[in-house]
Amino acid sequence: MPDKYKPAVVLKRRELTDHISEITLGLADDSPLPASRAGAHVELRFGGNDGRFLRHYSLIGPLDLTSTHEPFWRIAVQRENRRRGSDYIHRHFRAGTNVLISPALSPFRLTSDDGPALLIAGGIGITAILPMLRSCVMRRRDVHMLYVGRSREAMAYVEEAEALGGDAVTVHDATALGGRPDLDALLAQQPTNTTAYVCGPPALIDGTRQAAQRLGWAPERVRHEIFNAAHKAEDHAVTVQTRSGTQIPVSPGHTLLEALEAAGAETFSDCRRGECGLCITPVSSVDTDIDHRDRFLTPDQKRSNRQIALCCSRPRSGSIALDI
Numbered sequence: 001m002p003d004k005y006k007p008a009v010v011l012k013r014r015e016l017t018d019h020i021s022e023i024t025l026g027l028a029d030d031s032p033l034p035a036s037r038a039g040a041h042v043e044l045r046f047g048g049n050d051g052r053f054l055r056h057y058s059l060i061g062p063l064d065l066t067s068t069h070e071p072f073w074r075i076a077v078q079r080e081n082r083r084r085g086s087d088y089i090h091r092h093f094r095a096g097t098n099v100l101i102s103p104a105l106s107p108f109r110l111t112s113d114d115g116p117a118l119l120i121a122g123g124i125g126i127t128a129i130l131p132m133l134r135s136c137v138m139r140r141r142d143v144h145m146l147y148v149g150r151s152r153e154a155m156a157y158v159e160e161a162e163a164l165g166g167d168a169v170t171v172h173d174a175t176a177l178g179g180r181p182d183l184d185a186l187l188a189q190q191p192t193n194t195t196a197y198v199c200g201p202p203a204l205i206d207g208t209r210q211a212a213q214r215l216g217w218a219p220e221r222v223r224h225e226i227f228n229a230a231h232k233a234e235d236h237a238v239t240v241q242t243r244s245g246t247q248i249p250v251s252p253g254h255t256l257l258e259a260l261e262a263a264g265a266e267t268f269s270d271c272r273r274g275e276c277g278l279c280i281t282p283v284s285s286v287d288t289d290i291d292h293r294d295r296f297l298t299p300d301q302k303r304s305n306r307q308i309a310l311c312c313s314r315p316r317s318g319s320i321a322l323d324i
């Protein structure tokens with residue numbers, strides 16, 4: 001196991017909604033965990049001694065303005081379909097469960113210029129956006145936040161967000177309000193030089209980027225964090241074949257990258273969420289179309305099916321042969 005991971009333990013678990021649990025983590029040796037930047041995440045390895053699951057979770061930080069530094073890390077996990085890492089967490093995590101944690105990673109962060117911030121959270125994406133709201137409020141930064149969810153009861157940390165941001169927070173309950181928020185109108189209302197920070201499902205991120213493009217925003221004024229790019233409910237078991245002829249089964253709850261790593265194949269990865277391109281691997285042949293879920297390859301490259309991002313993309317079924 002790479003030594004960037006440290007032994008940690010679940011200190012506490014709290015149910016936030018029917019499908020979302022809050023997990024508090026501390027280091028196994030009782031030493032305090034450092035404060036993390038707003039928007040940072042942790043890589044969590046769990047599922048037995050070999051840490052067979054690896055997942056990224058945002059570090060939520062203190063939930064109000066009065067708490068100072070907390071010596072532990074708080075994450076929230078939404079239960080996805082069966083056989084996935086989140087299902088394992090919901091079924092097995094309790095106080096005392098052993099896990100491995102990476103240092104805090106901060107590719108998604110607030111700009112340092114203190115310009116106006118538009119925060120957009122979709123569903124469990126609130127876990128990255130809530131600490132940004134807290135940071136903006138503490139620094140008296142001009143901020144507005146939109147929190148979109150299926151229904152208010154299914155949304156975690158609604159009260160905390162409203163208590164932190166007051167009138168600056170708009171909650172969009174899609175069931176009560178019927179449908180999606182008008183992102184064009186929202187972006188058009190923002191002061192010039194606003195930077196938007198979006199965390200949630202790909203449709204919300206794409207919708208925000210497209211609205212920004214229509215309004216002439218520079219692309220760098222929309223920053224985003226993706227959740228769950230690697231897994232879909234309709235995923236099938238597939239088989240990866242390496243150059244040596246080794247056949248490696250990949251179950252629906254695992255990525256090709258995880259399966260190859262477990263089999264001892266030499267792979268490269270960094271972001272593990274389809275953004276950096278480090279895991280892109282040549283495809284020798286594939287039975288079916290590939291469901292490309294990365295944001296690195298161009299549309300033409302995706303159509304050709306000659307490369308694949310192992311950390312998140314997979315063939316729709318059958319077998320894929322890789323030049324690896």
Ligand code: FES
Pocket residue numbers: 268269270271272273274275276277278279280294296309310311312
């Ligand atoms: S590890 Fe970054 S795109 Fe796959």
